[in-house]
Amino acid sequence: MFDNLKIVFHQGKQFIPDVTTAKVPGIYRGRPIISGVQVNEAELQGLCPANAIATKPVSIDLGKCTFCGECALRFPEKITFTTDYKISTNERERLIIKEGDEKPVEVNPETVRREIHQVFGRSLKLRQVSAGGDNSCEWELNAAINVQFDMGRFGIEFVASPRHADGIVITGPITENMAEPLRIAYDAVPDPKIIVLVGTDAISGGLFADSPAIDRGFLDQYPVDLYIPGNPAHPLTIINGLLDLTRKKELIRLIHPV
Amino acid sequence: MNYIRITNHQTIPVSDIPELDYKSFFELNTGFIIDHPERHCVNYFGYHEDNHIKLICCIADDETHEIYVSSCCTAIQSKLQAFTSKLLCFEKFEREIHENFGLDFIDHPWLKPVRYAFNRADKTKTIANYPFFKIEGEELHEVGVGPIHAGVIEPGHFRFICNGEQILHLEIQLGYQHRGIESLFLKKKSILERATLAENIAGDTVVGHTSAFSYLWESLCGYQASRDMHFSRILALEMERMAIHTGDLSAVCTDIAYQLGSSVYGRLRTPLINFMQEWGGNRLSKGLIRPGRDQFPFTSGLAERIKNIFDAFEPDFNEISDELLKLPSVLSRLERTGVVTPADVQEIGAVGMTARMAGINRDIRTSHPYSLYPELNHEPILKHHGDVYSRVLIRRQEVNQSMAYVRDLLNQLPEQTTTNTELGKPKANSFTLSMIEGWRGEICHCAITNEKGDLVLYKIKDPSFHNWLALALSVRNNEISDFPICNKSFNLSYSGHDL
Numbered sequence: 001m002f003d004n005l006k007i008v009f010h011q012g013k014q015f016i017p018d019v020t021t022a023k024v025p026g027i028y029r030g031r032p033i034i035s036g037v038q039v040n041e042a043e044l045q046g047l048c049p050a051n052a053i054a055t056k057p058v059s060i061d062l063g064k065c066t067f068c069g070e071c072a073l074r075f076p077e078k079i080t081f082t083t084d085y086k087i088s089t090n091e092r093e094r095l096i097i098k099e100g101d102e103k104p105v106e107v108n109p110e111t112v113r114r115e116i117h118q119v120f121g122r123s124l125k126l127r128q129v130s131a132g133g134d135n136s137c138e139w140e141l142n143a144a145i146n147v148q149f150d151m152g153r154f155g156i157e158f159v160a161s162p163r164h165a166d167g168i169v170i171t172g173p174i175t176e177n178m179a180e181p182l183r184i185a186y187d188a189v190p191d192p193k194i195i196v197l198v199g200t201d202a203i204s205g206g207l208f209a210d211s212p213a214i215d216r217g218f219l220d221q222y223p224v225d226l227y228i229p230g231n232p233a234h235p236l237t238i239i240n241g242l243l244d245l246t247r248k249k250e251l252i253r254l255i256h257p258v
Numbered sequence: 259m260n261y262i263r264i265t266n267h268q269t270i271p272v273s274d275i276p277e278l279d280y281k282s283f284f285e286l287n288t289g290f291i292i293d294h295p296e297r298h299c300v301n302y303f304g305y306h307e308d309n310h311i312k313l314i315c316c317i318a319d320d321e322t323h324e325i326y327v328s329s330c331c332t333a334i335q336s337k338l339q340a341f342t343s344k345l346l347c348f349e350k351f352e353r354e355i356h357e358n359f360g361l362d363f364i365d366h367p368w369l370k371p372v373r374y375a376f377n378r379a380d381k382t383k384t385i386a387n388y389p390f391f392k393i394e395g396e397e398l399h400e401v402g403v404g405p406i407h408a409g410v411i412e413p414g415h416f417r418f419i420c421n422g423e424q425i426l427h428l429e430i431q432l433g434y435q436h437r438g439i440e441s442l443f444l445k446k447k448s449i450l451e452r453a454t455l456a457e458n459i460a461g462d463t464v465v466g467h468t469s470a471f472s473y474l475w476e477s478l479c480g481y482q483a484s485r486d487m488h489f490s491r492i493l494a495l496e497m498e499r500m501a502i503h504t505g506d507l508s509a510v511c512t513d514i515a516y517q518l519g520s521s522v523y524g525r526l527r528t529p530l531i532n533f534m535q536e537w538g539g540n541r542l543s544k545g546l547i548r549p550g551r552d553q554f555p556f557t558s559g560l561a562e563r564i565k566n567i568f569d570a571f572e573p574d575f576n577e578i579s580d581e582l583l584k585l586p587s588v589l590s591r592l593e594r595t596g597v598v599t600p601a602d603v604q605e606i607g608a609v610g611m612t613a614r615m616a617g618i619n620r621d622i623r624t625s626h627p628y629s630l631y632p633e634l635n636h637e638p639i640l641k642h643h644g645d646v647y648s649r650v651l652i653r654r655q656e657v658n659q660s661m662a663y664v665r666d667l668l669n670q671l672p673e674q675t676t677t678n679t680e681l682g683k684p685k686a687n688s689f690t691l692s693m694i695e696g697w698r699g700e701i702c703h704c705a706i707t708n709e710k711g712d713l714v715l716y717k718i719k720d721p722s723f724h725n726w727l728a729l730a731l732s733v734r735n736n737e738i739s740d741f742p743i744c745n746k747s748f749n750l751s752y753s754g755h756d757l
């Protein structure tokens with residue numbers, strides 16, 4: 001008992017006090033900024049392994065980008081990645097960063113479904129479904145609930161049964177073999193319910209977009225409420241995205257006034 | 259000679275691989291392994307060549323440090339005597355070949371599909387109605403779990419046959435994560451596309467799989483990695499091992515309801531993976547390793563950072579580990595739970611940590627040495643009981659061992675010599691085999707090129723391919739409530755298996 005207490009004491013304070021302003025250490029590939037410098041656009045577009053770059057003007061689709069960083073390494077005067085990890089949004093078009101864009105990627109409160117604010121504003125239980133994910137986004141979702149990121153303090157948790165959930169979180173490009181289990185899990189969640197896509201694979205199919213082994217029909221049928229990009233998505237991207245969607249920022253300000 | 263001896267990461271002309279008739283192929287490869295515990299099959303696969311199927315079998319010999327490669331051509335409609343009729347370790351390889359090409363293997367216990375791949379030979383079979391083993395009996399009941407599990411983990415279907423609380427049999431059906439990666443390797447042509455594919459094979463083994471791909475590709479292009487590239491890769495491999503073992507110790511603690519261990523190990527993993535982000539921009543090391551490149555040169559500033567991180571990590575890691583391994587309530591859950599005997603491990607051809615926990619010395623770092631491992635004088639850590647406790651001990655000790663290796667490496671920072679040249683075209687009509695000891699065990703990638711130097715085959719084998727059967731055996735005669743700790747103590751990869 002005494003040893004255990006000693007261990008507890010040795011841990012010190014581990015939690016991140018304010019997850020909305022925390023800084024990530026070292027280099028990090030978050031929201032990119034694209035300058036107006038003239039470069040060989042065809043070459044830039046051609047090097048991207050994920051077909052995320054469009055030209056005239058140059059843009060990067062964060063829903064397709066695997067954050068490999070190659071474009072920034074090869075064209076440093078054109079593309080830089082900032083450490084801004086807040087890149088989740090509810091509108092797919094907002095993930096497309098164009099030349100000269102410096103504004104943050106945000107959830108548009110106007111287009112968030114009304115019941116999300118009303119019903120999930122204080123508590124949100126999610127059922128995660130991995131549908132061909134490589135286990136990296138699953139890792140980061142688990143990290144989001146560890147003692148450091150501690151998403152549970154905002155009332156956001158993962159639950160075992162879809163019957164207890166308010167929505168599903170999908171990772172992976174949705175393989176043919178997971179298409180049916182995913183639909184069954186979604187159907188089992190009571191209304192009203194949300195769909196959150198975590199990671200590039202889930203948002204666009206990522207590197208697997210043109211693989212014959214995937215089946216993304218599910219996403220044609222139902223509206224998506226939140227896109228959380230990344231490969232994998234960073235825990236802070238996940239937490240801030242979910243908080244923005246359910247508008248709990250106000251609540252955090254009450255807990256940790258700035 | 260009716261086979262060719264190669265070493266790890268070596269490229270040879272495909273025509274140097276002797277082609278045998280099936281009977282000799284069968285006798286050669288089964289003969290290699292029977293009564294030779296130092297040998298096991300690291301890869302056995304087929305591919306279409308003209309109008310037939312070419313089979314290639316690779317047997318690793320841990321004593322000679324060589325791999326014995328042989329091949330056989332067979333018609334598509336063939337019926338062949340199964341290697342499995344003599345050796346269980348070929349069981350899954352033959353199922354995979356049957357699934358992909360429809361070849362029939364006589365005397366194979368059950369040619370059940372491995373992963374219901376999109377390009378399987380028989381499309382009438384689907385994962386939704388996969389066949390499973392049944393035992394009838396008044397006292398028995400079946401428990402089906404998955405493919406979606408309670409936690410935030412990957413999908414797979416587990417079917418238990420239980421007598422009361424006791425598990426008689428567990429059948430594991432995977433394939434839900436199948437994304438067709440091997441085919442994409444052929445379809446996508448640039449090195450970067452292929453390297454990003456390699457890092458998405460299994461998100462928890464990014465360094466393992468990208469290193470296997472990089473060494474393979476460099477060998478295929480006749481390129482020699484420089485010391486700074488080796489340095490970055492080996493350092494990252496050992497950091498990955500430390501991070502995952504630490505995280506898995508947390509998971510084991512969660513499943514035995516030792517909350518303190520779960521939290522402390524969980525938070526101890528964070529500085530390790532955050533360091534990887536400081537270095538390469540991604541917590542799971544995506545983007546760090548590329549063929550022919552030292553993407554993020556390692557600086558003395560980074561070396562200082564690791565030293566500081568280790569100085570803080572080590573006492574806390576040792577403190578919680580010492581406590582964990584002396585608590586009677588913890589030990590009673592770990593000891594003699596989930597046992598796989600050394601004989602079973604040997605028979606199924608398990609690799610890596612799963613072999614070492616039962617006293618079988620299988621570790622590519624020493625048996626088929628590569629890169630800087632010979633300098634590190636690596637000694638594999640062996641345990642002998644094959645239970646959850648052994649697996650926990652291995653993880654604990656390997657964390658300390660990897661930490662020592664990283665510190666060793668830091669004493670001699672390499673000079674930056676890589677010039678990041680673009681690698682040329684791969685050699686035509688060649689075969690390369692690349693093995694890496696990832697944290698789970700041996701990762702094996704094989705590639706074959708045609709006369710133009712284009713890939714005609716890319717074959718990936720994650721250690722989980724061998725080791726899932728070890729999990730199924732470990733739970734026999736255990737309480738079903740002990741399944742979670744058995745599972746976490748192995749922590750096998752679904753995506754690495756399903757590809």
Ligand code: SF4
Pocket residue numbers: 047048049050051052053060064065066067068069070071072
């Ligand atoms: S960082 Fe994104 S946009 Fe840039 S090359 Fe990689 S995948 Fe393409």
